[in-house]
Amino acid sequence: MIEFHLDGRSGVAPYMQLIQQVRQALRLGLLREGDKLPTIKDVVAKVAINPNTVLKAYRELEYEGLVSARPGVGTFIARTLNDETGAHEPLREELRAWLRRAQAAGLDADSIEALFVTTFRTQLQEST
Amino acid sequence: MTDPVLRATGLTKHYGRRAALTDCTLTVPPGRVVGLVGPNGAGKTTLLQLAVGMLTPTAGSITVLGGRPGAGPAQLAKVGFVAQDAPTYAGLTVAEHLRFGRRTNPGWDQPFAEDRIAQLGLDPAQKAGRLSGGQRAQLALTLAVAKRPELLVLDEPVASLDPIARREFLRALMAYTAEHRTSVILSSHLVSDLERVCDHLIVLTASRVRVTGEVDELMGSHYRLTGARRDPADLPAGAEVIEHSHTERQSTFVVRSLVPIADASLTVEQLTLEDLVLAYLSPSLPPHRTELETAR
Numbered sequence: 001m002i003e004f005h006l007d008g009r010s011g012v013a014p015y016m017q018l019i020q021q022v023r024q025a026l027r028l029g030l031l032r033e034g035d036k037l038p039t040i041k042d043v044v045a046k047v048a049i050n051p052n053t054v055l056k057a058y059r060e061l062e063y064e065g066l067v068s069a070r071p072g073v074g075t076f077i078a079r080t081l082n083d084e085t086g087a088h089e090p091l092r093e094e095l096r097a098w099l100r101r102a103q104a105a106g107l108d109a110d111s112i113e114a115l116f117v118t119t120f121r122t123q124l125q126e127s128t
Numbered sequence: 129m130t131d132p133v134l135r136a137t138g139l140t141k142h143y144g145r146r147a148a149l150t151d152c153t154l155t156v157p158p159g160r161v162v163g164l165v166g167p168n169g170a171g172k173t174t175l176l177q178l179a180v181g182m183l184t185p186t187a188g189s190i191t192v193l194g195g196r197p198g199a200g201p202a203q204l205a206k207v208g209f210v211a212q213d214a215p216t217y218a219g220l221t222v223a224e225h226l227r228f229g230r231r232t233n234p235g236w237d238q239p240f241a242e243d244r245i246a247q248l249g250l251d252p253a254q255k256a257g258r259l260s261g262g263q264r265a266q267l268a269l270t271l272a273v274a275k276r277p278e279l280l281v282l283d284e285p286v287a288s289l290d291p292i293a294r295r296e297f298l299r300a301l302m303a304y305t306a307e308h309r310t311s312v313i314l315s316s317h318l319v320s321d322l323e324r325v326c327d328h329l330i331v332l333t334a335s336r337v338r339v340t341g342e343v344d345e346l347m348g349s350h351y352r353l354t355g356a357r358r359d360p361a362d363l364p365a366g367a368e369v370i371e372h373s374h375t376e377r378q379s380t381f382v383v384r385s386l387v388p389i390a391d392a393s394l395t396v397e398q399l400t401l402e403d404l405v406l407a408y409l410s411p412s413l414p415p416h417r418t419e420l421e422t423a424r
Contacts, residue, residue, distance in 0.1 A: 006324055011398035013347045014324055044302035048295050049324045050161050051306035056344075125390060 001038055002031055004047050014049060018057035022066065026081035037067060037075040131194040133158050133279055133311045134179055138188035141174050148174040150335040151188070156313070156328060161305060163326030163343075164315040165405055170332040172315040173212065176283050179313065180209045193278055205235050208277035212284045214268035218257030222250050225271060233275040241274035248300075262293025266300060273304055280305075282314040286321055298325050319402040329401070331408050338408045343401060350404050353381045355394040364391050371407040382407035 002025050004018055012020070025031040038046075040054045058075050061067045068078040102112045132155045139152040149171040156162055164172050177183040178190050181198015190196075195203045216225060222245060230236045245252060248266050256264060265285060272280060285301075286294040302325055305312055316322050322329075329346060331338040339346070350370070353363070357379045360369045367383040374380070382399065383389070389396045399407070 008320060008323055008402075009400060011347075011400045011403075013344050015344065041303060041306045044306045045299050047324070048298040048302055050327045051302060052159070052161070052327045053324075122392060125392060 001036065004038070004043055004049075006047055006049060015053045015057040015060070018043075018054065019060055022057075022061055023081060026066065026077070029080075031077050031080075033077050033080055035077045037077070039074060131158065132156055132191075133160070133162075134190070134192050134313070136175075136178075136188065136190045139175075139178065139185055139190050140187040141171075141178060141183060142186045147335050149178070152337050154330060154337060154340055156311075156330075158311055159309060160311055160328040161302075161326050162311075162313040162328040162330060163319075163322035164313060164330045164332065165317065165319055165322060166332035166338075167409065168317055171335045172317075172332055173283055175330075175332065176209075176281050176313065176315060180207055180281050201234065205233065205275065206278045208272035208275055208280045210265075210268045210272045210280075210282045210285055213288055214265040214285065216256040216259075216264050216267055219255060221253055221255050222259075222267060223252035225256060225267060226252075226274070229271045229274055235276045237274050237276055240276075241270055244270045244274070260293070262289050262296060265289060265293070265297050269297070269301065269304075273308075273310070276308075278310065280310050280312045280314075282312065284315055284317070287316065287318070294321065301325070319405045323401045329405075331405055333409055346404060347398070347401060349386055350382065350384050350399050350407075351389055352397045352399050352403070353379075353383060353389060353391075353394045354397075355379060355391075364389055371410050 002022065004021055006014055006017055010017065022031065037058065040051050043049065043054045044051045058067065058069065062069055066078060067075050069075045099112065107115070134154065134156040136152045136154045139149060141149040152175065164175065166172055174183065178185060179192050179197055193206050198204065220228070226238065226241050229241065230238055250263060250267065256267060259267065286297050289297060301312070304310065327343050329343050330340045357374055357377050360372055360381065363369065363381065363383065366387055367385040367389060369381055369383055371382040372379065
């Protein structure tokens with residue numbers, strides 16, 4: 001079962017942090033179809049977080065079709081977030097090659113990250 | 129349930145000549161955990177004491193759960209209150225506190241109170257004066273919730289607790305609200321305490337409401353913008369400047385905007401709730417006098 005945590009310094013709304021943690025666990029295979037998510041009461045008692053926040057996160061996940069709620073039983077993972085298209089591996093290879101070129105060009109880790117993040121953001125902004 | 133938990137219109141309270149609360153207009157929807165924040169002396173305790181009926185307004189009006197605060201036993205039974213520093217009677221035992229609660233509250237739930245005390249691991253024969261700060265706060269919370277209120281009002285419940293006791297208290301409070309769907313209003317001068325537990329926020333400064341609303345909406349509509357130095361007038365349309373600061377070359381703004389900021393010349397970041405509140409508390413911006421001499 002997944003254990004939630006909150007990062008108070010991230011600026012990401014708490015309900016969104018819970019959603020991201022479920023998605024991430026799905027991508028990493030830590031959660032699989034049929035797995036049960038902790039009850040709202042368990043989450044609030046553990047994380048000291050507002051119950052409405054957990055409810056909102058679970059509803060959003062349900063809306064996305066990632067989980068399904070069975071009243072009186074719990075909330076369960078409905079599907080996985082696998083790499084169904086098989087696109088990840090070739091892209092990862094290209095990214096690795098790019099990272100090697102960046103290192104060869106003398107960029108340190110922080111510079112590479114800054115370059116990646118700014119380009120990533122600009123690209124997202126232009127494509128929306 | 130459509131009645132707001134709290135509605136204030138032009139609510140004002142003076143102590144002699146001093147204004148403790150000025151022209152507060154607020155609506156708090158039901159089922160929320162409301163964080164009331166602001167510096168010391170901003171009027172938080174005054175607002176809470178008006179809500180529970182310990183004070184009466186100088187001007188304006190306040191209704192709580194549809195009734196006038198403190199107006200009769202039925203209204204009093206609907207609201208649980210824990211005053212600042214969670215006062216308990218040092219010479220009375222835990223069990224005597226529960227007996228006192230039972231005698232003074234018509235809706236008192238004794239089995240529930242005893243259950244909570246057992247879960248907390250408190251010894252009923254222990255005198256309250258010998259409990260730790262965290263245990264005393266938990267005892268005060270137990271007394272307030274065992275009367276089964278519809279609204280729980282807590283004045284600085286965790287201010288005097290160490291970080292572990294603080295977290296324990298908030299966990300217990302959240303578990304309680306998850307189960308009983310009670311509305312909660314709690315005050316603090318530390319936003320970090322409230323960040324995770326509140327879904328509605330009221331910020332008071334110098335006796336006035338500075339900003340109020342649902343936490344998710346507030347967090348989703350405020351941004352920190354940094355970029356080359358510029359005049360606030362040159363920001364994208366619809367961005368209301370909350371705070372700004374400038375160096376010779378760089379400008380930093382905190383803005384409220386209902387639409388996402390799309391301006392490639394600015395770095396746009398999300399704010400934590402704490403930074404958002406601090407921006408509102410900062411004195412950097414005289415109201416709507418945002419002109420600034422441009423850099424050469």
